[in-house]
Amino acid sequence: MTEPFIEFRGVSFAYNDRPILKDLSFRVERGQLVAIMGGSGSGKTTLLRLISGQVRPQQGQVLVDGRDLARMSHAELYEHRRRMGFLFQFGALFTDLTVGENVAFPLKEHTDLPPRLIDDLVTLKLNAVGLRGTEKLMPSELSGGMARRVALARAIALDPALMLYDEPFTGLDPISLGVIAHLIKKLNDALGTTAVMVTHDVHKSLDIVDYVFFVAQGKIIAEGTPAEVRASDSPWLRQFVDGAPEGPVHFAYPAPTSLAADLGLEAGHA
Numbered sequence: 001m002t003e004p005f006i007e008f009r010g011v012s013f014a015y016n017d018r019p020i021l022k023d024l025s026f027r028v029e030r031g032q033l034v035a036i037m038g039g040s041g042s043g044k045t046t047l048l049r050l051i052s053g054q055v056r057p058q059q060g061q062v063l064v065d066g067r068d069l070a071r072m073s074h075a076e077l078y079e080h081r082r083r084m085g086f087l088f089q090f091g092a093l094f095t096d097l098t099v100g101e102n103v104a105f106p107l108k109e110h111t112d113l114p115p116r117l118i119d120d121l122v123t124l125k126l127n128a129v130g131l132r133g134t135e136k137l138m139p140s141e142l143s144g145g146m147a148r149r150v151a152l153a154r155a156i157a158l159d160p161a162l163m164l165y166d167e168p169f170t171g172l173d174p175i176s177l178g179v180i181a182h183l184i185k186k187l188n189d190a191l192g193t194t195a196v197m198v199t200h201d202v203h204k205s206l207d208i209v210d211y212v213f214f215v216a217q218g219k220i221i222a223e224g225t226p227a228e229v230r231a232s233d234s235p236w237l238r239q240f241v242d243g244a245p246e247g248p249v250h251f252a253y254p255a256p257t258s259l260a261a262d263l264g265l266e267a268g269h270a
């Protein structure tokens with residue numbers, strides 16, 4: 001069996017005293033593009049934070065490229081994060097920098113490359129997302145879909161070994177969404193990157209990913225290839241794939257008290 005690029009071994013994580021992930025294990029093979037899906041508040045973004053080393057598990061291990069993040073020094077963790085690309089919801093660009101300066105930013109920040117080479121790399125990255133020629137534009141002159149593609153060009157500027165996407169499709173019209181999804185897949189294949197994408201867009205992601213993990217109640221409750229997910233008759237998966245509001249996945253925040261108690265309607269209350 002090949003060594004996975006990302007491995008969670010019995011990871012438990014709580015914010016303060018509120019458990020979010022419970023003894024969760026999964027592996028992502030090198031070069032794969034995987035989706036993490038689950039109900040709102042199920043801990044998907046927390047999973048990305050654990051992979052990037054922003055937070056540490058209270059129990060278990062998070063290994064990336066065979067290394068336990070908890071054992072890394074500050075300098076090693078910094079290097080680990082430098083090898084990662086992030087594309088988050090609304091992929092915020094620096095509004096006072098041009099498109100070209102936005103894409104050049106990580107290259108200037110993290111390398112000693114000469115300006116001419118940085119300019120060439122910016123051109124190549126913008127070309128990869130179909131936006132060569134926009135270098136001099138300001139972010140305010142871009143459509144939402146174009147801005148997301150510039151953010152993607154910036155995220156891949158340093159040729160990351162690992163890409164983390166958090167809701168990369170949010171707020172996009174269907175055509176821009178299709179373009180971004182296709183680019184994510186194309187760039188992943190071309191660069192050999194391993195990528196983890198948190199998304200609510202079941203159908204679009206099933207078109208592009210290699211594998212899907214479903215998170216609920218702090219665990220991976222189902223997983224499979226897109227073909228397996230589409231063919232599954234598991235009620236969990238059907239609820240996601242069919243977008244049913246009712247089903248085994250609960251979307252309510254787990255309030256510590258009942259609604260009746262909050263409204264003063266339980267026995268014993270006046």
Ligand SMILES: Nc1ncnc2c1ncn2[C@@H]1O[C@H](COP(=O)(O)OP(=O)(O)OP(=O)(O)O)[C@@H](O)[C@H]1O
Nearest residue numbers: 015016020038039040041042043044045046047198
């Ligand atoms: N920094 C924090 N401190 C305390 N609680 C947090 C923090 N960040 C997230 N949470 C809580 O942890 C739970 C999981 O959050 P997370 O953002 O990982 O969920 P998610 O699955 O990504 O949700 P969504 O799909 O709605 O974005 C949520 O109930 C959230 O309120």
